[in-house]
Amino acid sequence: MAWSLRALRALALLAGFFLISGAILAVLIGIDVFVAVQVFEGGHAAWFLVKLLGFSLVLTIPIVRGMFALRAGERRGKGEAGLVVTEEEQPALWDDIHDVARLTGTRPPHRVVLTGEVNAAVAERTWLLGLVPGRRRMYIGMPLLVGLTRPRLRAVLAHELGHYSNRDTRLAGLTMRGRDAVLRTIAALSKGAEEGSASQAFMAKVYLAYGKFYMRVSQSVARRQEIAADLAAARAVGRDTTAAALREVPVLHAAFGFYVERYACVGWDAALLPPVGEFYGGFRHILADPGRADELAVLRAELPEEEHSLYDSHPPIAERVRRIEALPADGVPDDPKAEGALTLLRDPVAVLAALEPATLVGGSSSMRRLGWEDLVHSAGRAAHGEAAEPLRRAASADGAAPGLTGILDAIDAGRLWTSLTDRLPRNAEAAKDGDRAARESVRSAVREGLAALVRVELADAGRGRWELSWSDLPRQALTAETAGAMGPALDAAVADLPDTAPLRELLAAEPPASVTRATAPATEPAEAPAAGAVPERD
Structure with missing residues (x-):
């Protein structure tokens, strides 16, 4: 008995859609026939009939398509992605x-x-x-x-x-296909309403009420x-x-x-x-x-x-x-x-x-395919290399030699706050807040690019692999001395009066016999980025 009631309810819901659609189509056809008779018997202008038929067709097409969506849904099979x-x-x-x-x-x-x-x-x-x-x-x-x-x-x-x-x-299946038919009809009529059709906007409201x-x-x-x-x-x-x-x-x-x-x-x-x-x-x-x-x-x-x-x-x-x-x-x-x-x-x-x-x-x-340890390291290196691309491109366009050393040479030559930063992408929101905000935004962009390049250089020199951890996010393993010196060295390199000596000294240091993982400052977590994530801050 319960199943019979559910069957009756599902069929009634679907029948309601067809009754509404059938009634609307019947009214449209009746109006078209009545006008056609008046045109041919009374000698009225045929253009009016053509216009009316066009109006009816605009409303009829999405309704008929919605009615046939039921049969289309029955024919479609579900794919097996597995x-x-x-x-x-x-x-x-x-x-x-x-x-x-x-x-x-x-x-x-x-x-x-x-x-x-x-x-x-x-x-x-x-x-x-x-x-x-x-x-x-x-x-x-x-x-x-x-x-x-x-x-x-x-x-x-x-x-x-x-x-x-x-x-x-x-x-x-019956209930879902009926719902699909209603939604298709609403979507088609709503599209016409967005294009300025008042009649389709009205019909969309009718179907939307029934759809709810x-x-x-x-x-x-x-x-x-x-x-x-x-x-x-x-x-x-x-x-x-x-x-x-x-x-x-x-x-x-x-x-x-x-x-x-x-x-x-x-x-x-x-x-x-x-x-x-x-x-x-x-x-x-x-x-x-x-x-x-x-x-x-x-x-x-x-x-x-x-x-x-x-x-x-x-x-x-x-x-x-x-x-x-x-x-x-x-x-x-x-x-x-x-x-x-x-x-x-x-x-x-x-x-x-x-x-x-x-x-x-x-x-x-x-x-x-890479083992988990190598995957995490390679992904961390690749993500930081990608993060450094804006700075690399700007330096290349400014005539700097390839690599981090070329960028540091350009900074030492006094081009950081002149031609180099002019070639970096601008933050439109920061520019609205004045020259000072725009300058700080550029400073931040240069610092992030330098930090990414430094981390890549350290990794390539064997001084900092990104390590896998299932308990925590992967991080780059740096000595405590290197991790502590990196932030101040970057700050000095992007100061109003830049000084790249601390950064060059950090990069020139001999790699230790064994690298121990350093804990990054709590305010600036140093985690290996996931796909699409922002690399570590320093």
């Missing part, structure tokens, strides 16, 4: 999936696809607008396999399959379905395990985003990648490092109270956790030290390696 794994290849993973499907009272998927996202999903290719079931595909994000225990992964899979145990998602109603109803249904799927997971694998999985997934999402930006993609701009299999596999280092334990614990304990909108398809995660934790105890405790979900994979190293070409963008196939 690695397909069969039962023969991964029997343990498939055994757990079959078991979870049995516990939730639904069919297992026909295909399993591993992806690079912190997400899991089940899609079904249905027939007759979602009324007839079809083949199912389950998508499992590799970060979940890396970061979840096996019982918690079962809870995630039980949630996804739990939608189908009550046939909740049977009509999801459609979204509120369909999304409220989706929120109830999410809660029902959570309950199905709790019944299948246990209350505490389900709640723990709900807490852990947003933690993994935040941690994986940080890991990709600061580690996996740290050398992306320099066409560098970590070793094969480590783009996703390296995520385990962040999760297992004791230095990150407190940060992860805080994320697990303090679920964010997200802003709630009537149009959200999912209830806030904090609300979902509270609902599950409020259920009666079922005697099935969660074990945070249970075996990891990655153990479900036969030869996980090979799977991690095979997933990369299936999910990373095409250009990554030609990138150079």
